[in-house]
Amino acid sequence: MKLKRLFSILLVCLFSTNLIFSATACSKKSTETAGDEYSEEATEETTQEQTEAVEKVDVVDVTSKTRPFAISVNNVYPATTVQRGLNQAYLIYEIPVEGGQTRLLAFFKDVTDDLQVGTVRSARHNMLDYCFESDAIFVHFGGSDWAIEQINSTGIDDINGMYDSPFWRENPKNLATEHTAYTSTLKLLEFARDTKGFDLESDSAEDTLVFNYNVSDVDLSGMDGAISATTVSVTLGGAQTTTFTYDEATGQYLRANNGTAATDYGTGEQFSAENVIIQNVSYGYMSDNYCLDIYTVGSGTGYYVTNGVAVPINWSKSDRYSQTVYTYASTGEEIELSDGRTYVELHSPSFGLTIE
Numbered sequence: 001m002k003l004k005r006l007f008s009i010l011l012v013c014l015f016s017t018n019l020i021f022s023a024t025a026c027s028k029k030s031t032e033t034a035g036d037e038y039s040e041e042a043t044e045e046t047t048q049e050q051t052e053a054v055e056k057v058d059v060v061d062v063t064s065k066t067r068p069f070a071i072s073v074n075n076v077y078p079a080t081t082v083q084r085g086l087n088q089a090y091l092i093y094e095i096p097v098e099g100g101q102t103r104l105l106a107f108f109k110d111v112t113d114d115l116q117v118g119t120v121r122s123a124r125h126n127m128l129d130y131c132f133e134s135d136a137i138f139v140h141f142g143g144s145d146w147a148i149e150q151i152n153s154t155g156i157d158d159i160n161g162m163y164d165s166p167f168w169r170e171n172p173k174n175l176a177t178e179h180t181a182y183t184s185t186l187k188l189l190e191f192a193r194d195t196k197g198f199d200l201e202s203d204s205a206e207d208t209l210v211f212n213y214n215v216s217d218v219d220l221s222g223m224d225g226a227i228s229a230t231t232v233s234v235t236l237g238g239a240q241t242t243t244f245t246y247d248e249a250t251g252q253y254l255r256a257n258n259g260t261a262a263t264d265y266g267t268g269e270q271f272s273a274e275n276v277i278i279q280n281v282s283y284g285y286m287s288d289n290y291c292l293d294i295y296t297v298g299s300g301t302g303y304y305v306t307n308g309v310a311v312p313i314n315w316s317k318s319d320r321y322s323q324t325v326y327t328y329a330s331t332g333e334e335i336e337l338s339d340g341r342t343y344v345e346l347h348s349p350s351f352g353l354t355i356e
Helices: 002-054 127-133 145-154 185-196
Strands: 069-074 091-096 102-108 116-118 137-140 158-160 181-184 212-214 231-237 240-247 252-257 275-280 283-285 292-294 298-306 309-317 325-328 336-338 342-347 353-355
Touching: 069 116, 069 127, 069 185, 091 127, 091 231, 091 292, 102 127, 127 137, 127 145, 137 185, 158 185, 181 185, 231 275, 231 342, 298 325
Parallel strands: 069 137, 091 342, 137 158, 212 336, 275 342
Antiparallel strands: 069 102, 091 102, 116 181, 231 240, 231 353, 240 252, 275 298, 283 292, 298 309, 309 325
């Protein structure tokens, strides 16, 4: 009887031990499986975060609804020798004006530094067409009669150096007074917010951006109609020829005005671009037979230049307030820009253009 009881006790002990080992093994296996799943999820999340970080466009925040400032910048000699801030713009239009000269319309968005920009010049009415495209706050120092009338009639948000405060004058080269006005992005931001009470955000990020950007360098070499573009020389009027020379080491096009390197007076850095768009336009004159009236609405042809290659493009704009759409001539698809600064050259085919 005692032996039988002892044997029963031994069986119970053995059974209990097996249960403990089995439970331990199962628990360990469950822990390892959960750990593996957590590790895989963590790895996927890390990879996704890294991918998103790598794919972020640098030249402008494409997710930001912040409205840009569009600043009318002097581009007549000798004011070109004291220009500042253009290499912090993400988009610049070179616009023909009277006298065979040009003026720059430079767009700045989400600039956190107190960047000095200038010299600031007067408005021309065609500048409004490109401000509307990006829902921009227009910054200028006075303007033609046509520009001031249309600023008032359209109600565009603007900051005018003739009456508003975020401007100052500097004259290190003893230039005429109209070549001496500067502003800064911080002063503009504070004035637009605190004094003017402008809305500083658009309804969407897309409303502030005319172009689509590719985080990688765009390679146009395999497209129909592609030609070499290491030098681009575009004449925009009798007194202005702008040249972009490709620097293969940096992937940048270095800008020159009438054969002279265009540099920042504050930093000495040469102005540059990753992308150059030649937009062929025609124009007439306003009723004074002096101010140009550029035909920005409609359609036309041009070239897109980046990374040493140019391809033919088409452009179209349905009305003054809509965004211009730029498409590849060979495919009809909307162009993508390389991640970098862009100059849009409004070029009349009656003047010279050389791409080589």
